[in-house]
Amino acid sequence: MSNITLVEAVSLALAYELKHDNDVVVLGEDVGINGGVFRATSGLAQEFGTDRVIDTPLAEAMIAGMTVGLAAQGMKPVAEAQFMGFIYPMIEHIVCHAARMRNRTRGRITCPLVIRAPFGGGIHAPELHSESVEAIFAHIPGIRVVIPSSPSRAYGLLLAAIRNPDPVLFLEPKRIYRLHKEEVIDDGEELPLDMCFELREGTDVTLVTWGSMIKETLEAADKLEKKGVSAEVIDVATISPIDMDTILESVEKTGRCVIIQEAAKHCSVSSEISATLADRGLYSLLAPVKRVTGYDTIMPLFKLEKKYMPTTQRIIDTVNEIMELSS
Amino acid sequence: MSNITLVEAVSLALAYELKHDNDVVVLGEDVGINGGVFRATSGLAQEFGTDRVIDTPLAEAMIAGMTVGLAAQGMKPVAEAQFMGFIYPMIEHIVCHAARMRNRTRGRITCPLVIRAPFGGGIHAPELHSESVEAIFAHIPGIRVVIPSSPSRAYGLLLAAIRNPDPVLFLEPKRIYRLHKEEVIDDGEELPLDMCFELREGTDVTLVTWGSMIKETLEAADKLEKKGVSAEVIDVATISPIDMDTILESVEKTGRCVIIQEAAKHCSVSSEISATLADRGLYSLLAPVKRVTGYDTIMPLFKLEKKYMPTTQRIIDTVNEIMELSS
Amino acid sequence: MTTVASFNVEYKQYLSPAGELVGDITPDIATDFEQLKALYETMVMTRVFDTKAITLQRTGKLGTYASSLGHEGVHVGIGSAMNYEDVFAPSYREYGVQFCRGVKMSEVLLFWGGDERGSNFSGPKHDFAWCVPIATQNTHAAGAALSFKLRKEPRCTVSVIGDGGSSKGDFLESINAASAFKLPMVLVIINNGWAISVPREKQSSGETLAQKGIGGGLPSLQVDGNDLIAVHHEVKAALKRAREGGGATVIEAITYRIGDHTTADDASRYRDKDEVENAKKLEPIARVRRYLMNNNQWSVQQEEQLLERCKRMVESEVKVYMDTPMPPVTDMFDYMFAELPHDLVSQRKFAQELDK
Amino acid sequence: MTTVASFNVEYKQYLSPAGELVGDITPDIATDFEQLKALYETMVMTRVFDTKAITLQRTGKLGTYASSLGHEGVHVGIGSAMNYEDVFAPSYREYGVQFCRGVKMSEVLLFWGGDERGSNFSGPKHDFAWCVPIATQNTHAAGAALSFKLRKEPRCTVSVIGDGGSSKGDFLESINAASAFKLPMVLVIINNGWAISVPREKQSSGETLAQKGIGGGLPSLQVDGNDLIAVHHEVKAALKRAREGGGATVIEAITYRIGDHTTADDASRYRDKDEVENAKKLEPIARVRRYLMNNNQWSVQQEEQLLERCKRMVESEVKVYMDTPMPPVTDMFDYMFAELPHDLVSQRKFAQELDK
Ligand SMILES: Cc1ncc(C[n+]2csc(CCOP(=O)(O)OP(=O)(O)O)c2C)c(N)n1
Ligand SMILES: Cc1ncc(C[n+]2csc(CCOP(=O)(O)OP(=O)(O)O)c2C)c(N)n1
Ligand SMILES: [Mg+2]
């Protein structure tokens, strides 16, 4: 049992699987001796050797393609995209191969791979180091997209992702990599890959979010509580497939929903959740479904990034707006 | 004035701009002497020379990157992705550069480029020749995504796309490339890039769609008419930015909306339209917003493809379902 | 001024178009007539199959089909040089390789007939399926090769790429990967002169395509791709080196796409008849036959018997294909994931209802 | 067996670490002391700037910054060989090139200070902005070069790539593009030994990185990247050839990243101190100073004055940077499109309200 951060929980899960499954290899740029630019693979090359924790040449298409090739031959590769902004050259392999191999071959060849990528803004980073384009991948049939938002969920979900016999994109909210520590038992227990986590119960409004916006959302819920508004908070965690039943159930109870994401709004994960409410949850709705999101603009360089990202206050304001509309 | 198909209208618009603007060049695989695998650039190399209509090596990242480079230096390149299923290696350049160059340089460098790609299924083609992943691009801030659904709209929208000073992804619904002919006046008149087209007026339900599903949607509207259901049909045409005002107005009138798309459902363009209705249009809704879409599976090889794609009957059934729910 | 590195690209041919042995050595395969006859038969079978497949397409019984006419030498040369345990990462027209490895003709037909079950073939279960996105198979092959290296298995991957595809990043990155990790793999560039309508010269002004391998410091050579013996011998040598830890090789095999790109293509739009006629004179099957006949290993009668046999076998495979029942609609769902997620469970049910 | 193609990679050095002329020719620049002194001053200025930028980062006045310490020779060598009309497609640390071309230090600081306005720089308006996604600048450079060729303008593009980036598809595809279209461009691989923590050997087992150019049949050579004269001379020669229609060249310049990858990196985690100490002995500035001094073109006093001047200029640029007011929140919207689409009009209004 140890008190660790989210990024340490990532390392811990990787170490656990490297130790218990010889088919697992970790690969990517700078994941070896350097332990990754965020130290998510810190110490692993030293412990498991550079045949298990492999520094690759700087070529993302190659990394993704080799990861597919490794997985297709029965290994369980865990590749890293150094930042989500550099995942684009991997997309052809993710969409055309990882997501399709089992279906294409009617189960003959499978792709038990994981691609990890730190994502999101707010860390004062250079251009293209702050992207949140999870929606692109959530749209692609055949891959799972998982986003942890706490150390223990990072540990359990990453273990599940590595063990899952199908490809998983594992997106790590880097803004909260070191936000707080939590006790994580290193017992190899995985968490389910198709369930939301209810972080807070409430009766007036359902706040749905994932990744680093969990922080602002929980803060908003606390502040709303003080003003007499009881907010339920749901961490979606697995944005594909998404556990809409839990969200629908919650909205059935509260009648109101606000979805919070850092990503741009247009055709995003928040759109899907809201659209499902407009279909399957329409009769429960007491107020418009609102979305608190990044703007449909380029994530700015860091001088303006705070003005791009949703704030606790914006969440509170939006909840207040729909409470008023429906009171 | 000539009676032409959609794919001929594409050629006609390209020829018009090649003739009237020396900065325009067409490039891609097989676009030269061969005139493109769908003949969308037929005759252009012969008429304008291989310096204006350029066969490239087989390398999509290179095509996209060179297109960005050409545009950044003041040319107006129109590149072709031979099929949308092969656009993935272009994504890094589209997302990281085409969509960002103006913003990145505060207007110093711009990217007046067009990338054309035939998309969609139903033509009995091999694997990865039938994709509809417009949602990926609709999510990306900084690019326009345009989808014509008739010869005249193809002509006018493509002219507008080429002349637009910003990057445009122009997706051509290949299933209806030769579906019907229409008189198109070759007068260089463009159509607006931020407006829906209302193809049919109605009072009971709004059917929203784009691309090749226009065919089934109009058929469904005709059949519904006969059963006494009056359907309004909207061709979204520019899915990014999307003209939600026209859709909202229509739903305000009809109280019901069904969105039809060939693409997979999860986190798609239909999600966005529905989500906006759940927010800004909630109080007009008499019934759940339904979506008739492809399944969240891999588009199958052609033996099963017809069972993947939405049919006229599915649209009719869905309309009937919500009519019943709200009558 | 110092020269820090020097490179040569050699060209290998052992069997001339006239069916005579040439070149400075006589590869083992050239005098192993039993094997050579078997390979010859596979080449002929591949061509008979190819002709039939085109007919099936023309008569509406098959979808778009990519012919391998003229490629039989390079394909069977590769297939016969590999071990069963090796992994082949094909593109989309290397039937000759696959037939050597146990893939059935009916499976090829299923694939082009729009049925995923074709890719669940009887060839080595570890071989990759047909790969539509150009060059991506090359990095898969690199990954597979790395798995053999990590597991210390004496296996190699062989992967192919076209002259057109040799321009694409994935091919070039796979050369780099092979170099960086010293992978047990062989990359064969099948230069058939054309990438749909784009001729080889437009892909690169480099003297050869083989020289792309020099970028990673890999041994890089050209062979006459219409020379079964040269392809077999050089691929085998490269595999031996790879298996012994010597790393990867890039082989450019020069052949010619005698047919259209696929049945959806019309090469007369962009290609001179003369060029095709000239190329036909160099095609790979006739020269092996001449060589066998010159050496009294083959007769007109044997040829006739072989053609008969091939036709019968092709017909029986076509029958298997034509008799294959439609896949159920649920197949769309049932191979998406090991375990179907809940949202797909309901979509599956819906599709099933709809199909009733 | 026939040799169908042969290639050499030459290594060029004209100024030894001791500051003495070596090599078989004496480049013009070596005896043009006025220009050489000007270039020397730019190198020194770049280093003074670099030191200051790191200090600014350490004191919280700048974001992550990528140092150019040790790269001044290759950077100024490139920048001084180009014409103003040429187009430079940088990566992210080639300040020396950009200072030669008119980019201001305050603009570099704005960029690393998290302000897009830095990329709207005073250097040639046609130069590309800093490019974060590795190697993508290379295909942009190919596109720009194609535009010059199509418009028959006597202009070239120069684009750089790191040793790490030389593994990526975009770089390799740009070599192919340059070859296929015979483009007026020069690709310089700035091999500084490291790609963050990954050493050059792990990128490729090829003898050189220059030889990647051989893949496209391009003239490909190595230069001592710490030798200003060699870089300047060879880039200039390559540009001349390109401008005259002779096509592209690949130049691998061997230098060393003396500092951390960026201020966010700690190279001591993965790199030997000794290696760095040895590399320092080869660094590019001292050898030009030695050469100038050996030729009585430079004195200790001039050196002191230069350093004074550099410090003053850097300080004044830092002041411009520090005095730049925050961009308005609306800047997030106003450069997205030539004309703001309606949905962004309302988002812009919302953001503006929120910011009040
Ligand atoms: C990434 C990608 N781009 C484009 C295509 C479309 N396409 C299929 S085959 C082909 C030409 C391939 O030529 P070559 O590599 O020479 O192989 P060949 O068909 O001649 O064997 C093209 C452009 C594709 N399948 N994948
Ligand atoms: C496509 C992409 N992948 C990864 C990164 C992260 N990254 C930034 S610099 C760098 C190493 C670059 O090394 P090299 O090419 O040798 O250039 P150097 O920094 O040494 O000048 C990496 C991996 C990136 N910016 N872009
Ligand atoms: Mg070819």
Ligand SMILES: [Mg+2]
């Ligand atoms: Mg480097």
